[in-house]
Amino acid sequence: MSKVHPSAIVDPKAELDSTVEVGPYSIIGPDVRIGAGTVVGPHVVIEGHTTIGRDNRIFQFASLGAAPQDKKWAGEPTRLEIGDRNTIREFCTFNLGTVQDAGVTRLGDDNWMSAYTHLAHDCQVGSNTIFSNNAQLAGHVHVGDWAILSGYCGVHQFCKIGAHAFIGMYTSLTQDVPPFVLVSGNPAEAHGVNIEGLKRRGFTREQINAIRTAYKTIYRSGLTLEEAKARLAEEEAAAGDAAQHIRALRDFLDNASRGIVR
Incomplete structure (x- = not known):
């Protein structure tokens, strides 16, 4: 049996591996699947059609799989898919996809998602990325592998960020960032190649x-x-x-x- 705290509410239809841990007062809905070794902290809400892979660490007060913040959403069974070995810190909010796009919001493997990061509907985030505190993605944003988003940066809907790119702190991003490029500022400007990365x-x-x-x-x-x-x-x-x-x-x-x- 999974290690579920007595105060947590886990719907009987949810599918949790026997090694999953769920902390106090967390809520897990009926259409949620969680893989082996994942630890869900206290006061976490996981809902919607959400699939979470192996060995993730989800900290307190995260909200995963909530309805998209999109007025067009009409309750369709869209999804959130999270891969393996991700660290998801406090107050992260990852929403479901919409039928106007692929119908799924995705986070790959081995990502570090700091506190208050937001993945809006239909975002596609690769693997090995780092999101610093309060990095925010609007809907339909694509982020490549190994990209780094610094604290308080905001990304406009439909933007693409290439692999190995670096987005500076407080950057307001309204256009695409090619792979390997370092950008910062408001409005964003390119400042060379992410050589250190x-x-x-x-x-x-x-x-x-x-x-x-x-x-x-x-x-x-x-x-x-x-x-x-x-x-x-x-x-x-x-x-x-x-x-x-x-x-x-x-x-x-x-x-x-x-x-x-x-």
């Missing part, structure tokens, strides 16, 4: 230099974005083991939905 993740000097060259092509060359994308194709062909990273940058630019911070 890339070093920590084992990128080689050659790979980092190729990414820096690509950044200069986009931001410092005076080229239009279309001209810069054409030059990036040439740089990719000569990038050796960095080619995959330049290709990821090109693919992001091709699919940017709100224009990029530039």
Whole structure:
């Protein structure tokens, strides 16, 4: 049997692995599934069609799977999916998706979600990200792997943040941020490549230099974005083991939905 505190309310239809722990006064709804080793702290509410993977740590007062803050939502059985080994700190709020999008809000694996972070409906967050206190995503935002969002930054709906990007404290983000790029400010401005983050993740000097060259092509060359994308194709062909990273940058630019911070 799961280790459920006597004061917690767990619906009999909820599916909890036998190793799940649930703290005092937490509430878990009928359509919730929680995987092995996950610890739910006190005063947590988990509702909706919510699936949570293995070995997550959910701290007190979090609200997961509540109805989307979207007036169009009419009670459809949309979902929240949380992967494995995530740390979800106090007062985090992750909402269900909507039928106007994929119908699911997703959080991947090994993410660190600090206190008061918000994932609105239909957000898609990858793995190994860090959200500092009060980082807030509006609806339909996509965040790539290893991205870092600093405290009190706010992200406009439908924005995309590329892998390994870094968003500075108090940033107001209304456009897409390409992979590897460091942005900050209100309005947001690009301030180079997230070099320290890339070093920590084992990128080689050659790979980092190729990414820096690509950044200069986009931001410092005076080229239009279309001209810069054409030059990036040439740089990719000569990038050796960095080619995959330049290709990821090109693919992001091709699919940017709100224009990029530039």
